[in-house]
Amino acid sequence: MNDPKAFVTxxxxxxxxxxxxxxxxxxxxxxxxTTAALLAQRALGDRSHAIFVDTGLLRAGEVARxxxxxxxxxxxxxxxxxxxxxxxxxKGVRDPEEKRRRIGAAFIxxxxxxxxxxxxxxxxxxxxxxxxxxxxGAQRDTIKTHHNVGGVPKSSRLVLVEPLRDxxxxxxxxxARELGIPAADRQPFxxxxxxxxxxxxxxxxxxRRARVANAxxxxxxxxxxAAGEMPGPWQYFAVLLDAPTVGVTGxxxxxxxxxxxxxxxxxxxxxxxxxxxxxxxxxxISRRITRxxxxxxxxxxxxxTDKPPATIEWE
Ligand code: XMP
Numbered sequence: 426m427n428d429p430k431a432f433v434t435x436x437x438x439x440x441x442x443x444x445x446x447x448x449x450x451x452x453x454x455x456x457x458x459t460t461a462a463l464l465a466q467r468a469l470g471d472r473s474h475a476i477f478v479d480t481g482l483l484r485a486g487e488v489a490r491x492x493x494x495x496x497x498x499x500x501x502x503x504x505x506x507x508x509x510x511x512x513x514x515x516k517g518v519r520d521p522e523e524k525r526r527r528i529g530a531a532f533i534x535x536x537x538x539x540x541x542x543x544x545x546x547x548x549x550x551x552x553x554x555x556x557x558x559x560x561x562g563a564q565r566d567t568i569k570t571h572h573n574v575g576g577v578p579k580s581s582r583l584v585l586v587e588p589l590r591d592x593x594x595x596x597x598x599x600x601a602r603e604l605g606i607p608a609a610d611r612q613p614f615x616x617x618x619x620x621x622x623x624x625x626x627x628x629x630x631x632x633r634r635a636r637v638a639n640a641x642x643x644x645x646x647x648x649x650x651a652a653g654e655m656p657g658p659w660q661y662f663a664v665l666l667d668a669p670t671v672g673v674t675g676x677x678x679x680x681x682x683x684x685x686x687x688x689x690x691x692x693x694x695x696x697x698x699x700x701x702x703x704x705x706x707x708x709x710i711s712r713r714i715t716r717x718x719x720x721x722x723x724x725x726x727x728x729x730t731d732k733p734p735a736t737i738e739w740e
Contacts, residue, residue, distance in 0.1 A: 426592055432596075440464060440468035444472070444547050446545055446547070447544060447545040447547070448465060448549050449549070450465050450549040451536060451548060451550050452502055454487065455611075456597055456598060457589060457597055459500070460604060461549055461550060462475045463500060464588050466500060474539075475502040476502065476503050477492075477505070478532065479508060480511040481507070481508025481512055482511060482632065498607070505539075512627070515528070518626070524740070529617075537583060540583060546582045551589055553597055554590065554593050555593065555694055593693045612658075612660045613659075615738055619632055622663065623664075624666050638722065642662055642688075655700070659689055660688070661688040662686075663687070663714070664687065666684065674720050679723060682718075683725070684722050684725050685726045685728050686710055687739070689732070691732070691737070696731075698731045699729045
């Protein structure tokens with residue numbers, strides 16, 4: 426894709442051809458799905474119905490932020506609060522691929538219900554090229570199953586409409602800018618949310634720890650970038666590890682969790698390098714996480730691995 430304006434015109438025409446009646450749109454508030462939702466609204470008008478699911482796996486403040494973003498872009502949308510449903514689907518699941526499958530299935534089930542209500546079978550998604558390439562679409566081995574790929578079981582009536590499926594992230598950002606989406610340079614966030622940032626079993630308490638740690642990393646890196654201490658990275662977050670460890674509070678040894686901080690440079694998420702974050706910034710992150718999660722997180726690590734051999738997320 427060379428020309429975002431021409432892409433928008435073509436995508437709108439393709440959507441009109443592909444979607445004869447109403448459609449529902451899976452809108453997470455990320456760049457990809459917001460771009461897809463706005464293209465669908467532009468193409469279909471009020472035949473397009475965007476749905477934002479509060480999975481309970483979102484970052485701190487995300488529900489309010491997404492609401493503001495959608496209102497600012499003029500996107501009409503419905504919010505569905507479904508955290509109990511997603512937590513139940515993930516109960517006792519430790520395997521990363523199984524987590525993705527369960528989340529994908531819970532999304533599809535919910536969208537199927539919504540589509541039935543609106544009398545349609547079309548589901549517009551913001552799938553982009555790396556999602557399906559890494560899900561095994563163009564190579565032998567599946568690196569990981571992105572929750573929004575291959576999640577529609579054969580038994581489902583839903584027909585996927587994917588206006589961005591040939592684009593890479595930097596191209597989507599150009600299209601988003603063309604559509605006037607503010608903060609089009611926001612860092613990517615995985616569809617399965619904090620579920621892929623909690624290693625091992627997921628429950629409300631472990632999710633809360635991951636949510637607090639992620640918020641600290643975002644705030645401290647944003648602050649360091651604004652203060653000119655480091656260049657703005659591609660992605661920065663925290664992972665709650667499944668590695669209980671010993672810490673000390675006052676005179677007592679305690680068992681707590683360890684958190685790994687990940688900050689990477691990349692241009693398309695297909696490869697990445699670990700960013701050289703100043704030790705002073707990492708120190709602030711470590712002190713804040715352990716202070717805000719006292720005797721809960723007692724150790725903070727920095728992940729220095731590039732992609733490959735690691736992936737950007739831990740799961
Ligand atoms: P990895 O971890 O595969 O991530 O190096 C590459 C980029 O994709 C994001 N990511 C996901 N996005 N569903 C998504 O929509 C997923 O299941 C998923 N897993 C990873 C990741 O945050 C990074 O930007």
